[in-house]
Amino acid sequence: MNNLNKLHLSGYGRDFLRTWDKSADHLKATLAVAQTLRDWHRKGISPKVFSSSMAVSIFRDKSTRTKYSYSAAANLLGLEIEDLDEKKSQIAHGETIMETVNMLSFLTRTIGIRDDIFLGLGHSYMTEVALAADWGYANGVLDQRPSVINLQCDEDHPTQSLSDLLHLSNYFGGLDKLRGKNLTMSWAYSPSYGKPLSVPQGIIALLPRFGINVTLSYPKGYNLIPEIESLATREAKKDGSTFRITHDMREAFIDADIVYPKSWASYAVMSRRTELLKKNYVKGLEHLEGEALAQNAKHKDWTCTEKLMKQTRNGNALYMHCLPADISGVSCKEGEVDAKVFEKYKKQTYTQAGYKPYIIAAMILLTQFGEKTPKILRSIGQRNQSVFNF
């Protein structure tokens, strides 16, 4: 909280789409606000800042934890969820994004969106939503400008990567303690489905900016969006940390302080998926899903075993996962991680996930109130309102 005042918060912006659009100060502010909300919840203090208003959600892909986290964040601040079910709406009848966004924003403070399946589409959709909200606000159609919050797109998953960073900060004793730590973001085998690239992309783009040396490891063909790999290189160079790519999971684990083994679909599959979508070729999309899984199955040896974990720093690296993990012998026959490794770090991965509601709430506060946020938080802290109402 105290360090919030020292941060340069002007120009925070009205949306949170990608971490790389934000300054280091803005990211630190997001973490500081989230931590404050987290501490308050432990003490039973309510940060309700709205007495009414809506929080719209648009989920174009499945979600449990992010959906819950967004609902919980809205509730924490006093907003009411309205989930847009595009199948039950008239969007099927050709409604434009400009129109949908304005129609859903009359009394709305935030629009949270997940659109992560197709490369080149998710972020551009969110940008279009933001522009539509700009237009509505500038033209007096809307009384307030709702914040667009990225709940996972094709490029970034900022509510995840910032939860991860806050978890690391608390685990190692502060943001400054992360400098020089080695983190390995590795591909791992999964039999479940062709997963998005946004989690590893979010990690490699964000963590080098906080002094963490990042190793990205994957089988050939499983590269991420090339521009984001380049971005990671640039950010590391700027910050004095390192970013490197390897194709050997075993080697990548050596001396790691933190490991993040996780599956994603091959880049070739992801690229073709978008082409098929543009052609509206449903059968092709189903076929491609099968191909993605067959492709993955060639790399079943890319899995986080106890043996691999022993190669990490003191055999004791922190294991991370955005969840749900494909746990060998538990949620599938062969998956991303051995049951024993997962079990040992279960408390840690669950705690990691627990930051997300507060990260989202922090994003809403900062995008809605910008520089005024520290003052508002002080006022909330002083009023000391209980989550109980008796």
Added chain:
Amino acid sequence: MNNLNKLHLSGYGRDFLRTWDKSADHLKATLAVAQTLRDWHRKGISPKVFSSSMAVSIFRDKSTRTKYSYSAAANLLGLEIEDLDEKKSQIAHGETIMETVNMLSFLTRTIGIRDDIFLGLGHSYMTEVALAADWGYANGVLDQRPSVINLQCDEDHPTQSLSDLLHLSNYFGGLDKLRGKNLTMSWAYSPSYGKPLSVPQGIIALLPRFGINVTLSYPKGYNLIPEIESLATREAKKDGSTFRITHDMREAFIDADIVYPKSWASYAVMSRRTELLKKNYVKGLEHLEGEALAQNAKHKDWTCTEKLMKQTRNGNALYMHCLPADISGVSCKEGEVDAKVFEKYKKQTYTQAGYKPYIIAAMILLTQFGEKTPKILRSIGQRNQSVFNF
């Protein structure tokens, strides 16, 4: 607000099903309350009148903006939405309306319903819901009588037509400025689906009561429910305005101050749809949808072009639409309106849609509190509670 006191509000009734069941004073009160809530929202004043209680919604047809508007209205007043998903309920197992309504009303203040597809069914369903609520309240099953709010039926779409009227009132500088204005409600071509008749019916039944001369224009066979066309004639005569029907879109636009070009299914198609439903003939219903579109396709020249707009009063009539519009070259190849016309009036049609949450909230307040509404609003205005909670 001030003029609310001059209106005769007794007998407002417990439901809002059709504008023609309401006196002119009751309609003016709905507009005045809605405008007050709208002004308050601009100033950040919260009209929350309930500290808890439920707002039930039953959508038997797709909805984006009305669904959002109903949720936003509920939130504005402090009610919580419970959406009845009839597919996930036991209604499939033969539950009666009497029972469903009572089961959903124990802590409920309002039941919003959309049931607009089948002629002769929507309004009668809502009436049955209202009678069931009467029975439950009279027999002590319910502690309060929830208001039934029509969110579009087969006959009327009052939350739309009253939003439209409030928009016109603000656009032209007051309800009294509407007297003598010419409005053309015209059929227009749409490739999307066989749309309900309730929007044009709502317009022709309501606007002549406020001094507006209404021209209804459609290709032969696209008439509305005959009783409602007769009602429009009677209402116009009573009020000193005019109502006429023409089958020439071009002629209908001449000297219009306001145009409302919009698609609907042909009356014959609509009538047969209901017969097929009664026989539960699903294939027939699908076939009929195709027939409706083929029928529409014969009238592609019924579309709102820039050329047509030039024929209106000073070439500058206000274009209206309930949205979403089928915009030629944008949301479809050929549709209800040219892209340039739509774009010119986008701010206006979006603003028009923005009144709906406030119209619905006004209906809830007036059906729940009747004559006491002005006093309650004064008390809310005086307390001056912010939408912010800090």
Added chain:
Amino acid sequence: MNNLNKLHLSGYGRDFLRTWDKSADHLKATLAVAQTLRDWHRKGISPKVFSSSMAVSIFRDKSTRTKYSYSAAANLLGLEIEDLDEKKSQIAHGETIMETVNMLSFLTRTIGIRDDIFLGLGHSYMTEVALAADWGYANGVLDQRPSVINLQCDEDHPTQSLSDLLHLSNYFGGLDKLRGKNLTMSWAYSPSYGKPLSVPQGIIALLPRFGINVTLSYPKGYNLIPEIESLATREAKKDGSTFRITHDMREAFIDADIVYPKSWASYAVMSRRTELLKKNYVKGLEHLEGEALAQNAKHKDWTCTEKLMKQTRNGNALYMHCLPADISGVSCKEGEVDAKVFEKYKKQTYTQAGYKPYIIAAMILLTQFGEKTPKILRSIGQRNQSVFNF
């Protein structure tokens, strides 16, 4: 309210899964708190005890009235519903219960679950959810332990049976007036689907504990879970009431003070259903549903007629049903009850259903606050907050 203080409330527990896990004092406390909340609602007093936080719901079977009741209870106390749609979640991708529960509990006070279709699975699922919540709370993943509330499992339906008991208590003038009354829980014919056993099981396990003599009547083969029939016998013996089983509906109605005629699937069908599920044999499950209905159809004479009702005490027994009932000539051709009988008692069955929101709210309060509940209720009663906010 006053008698709450005399009850021994320690050890109420963090969940409400089955009435037979609770002491008589705990059950009486649930009824007393529910009655207080019901009285307050009549007077317009709000018992909102939470200023924010979530109430998660997981419905693995259809529900209207229990779903609404859970939502209304949450709203009454100030909690916000988050419904888990397992089809839209990542649970399909093999997520463990341990993980799902923790992911949905960060800001959650209660998890309500319906899982009633498969014998041997519903209660064990809820137990696993409770253990997962225990683990999360003990390990600091969760700041609070959410209460697990059984909204119908394979064994018990406690929100139903306690609503039924509270209804009986009010109908006959107090819990003590129920001692010595004869209640007949009878199987009845239904054409709709193979219904769960939990309602009759809940009734026979609960009511003998309050001095009611229970007769369970069903056609051979329609027995309930044997352990629960034995439990009913033991509880009756302990309390000095009686429990007996008969296979003659006519005889079972003689001298009954209360009758509860209701359909359920045969035990053999229910047992095979679980086996088929374990084999994931979908076609077999559909086939079995047909078999269940064919089996039922052999016993169409098991129906509650006016003639049968005449055999009850003074021809005037109280008719009960958990709703929706299959009413002959109304919701089906031949069903559980004659239309005239149902109509005569409609007000009573609807009133019976109306206790459920308050029973659920009472369970949430007592599982969250235990022994402190009476003090909290006194404080709420004193503050006397209106449901209106003006």
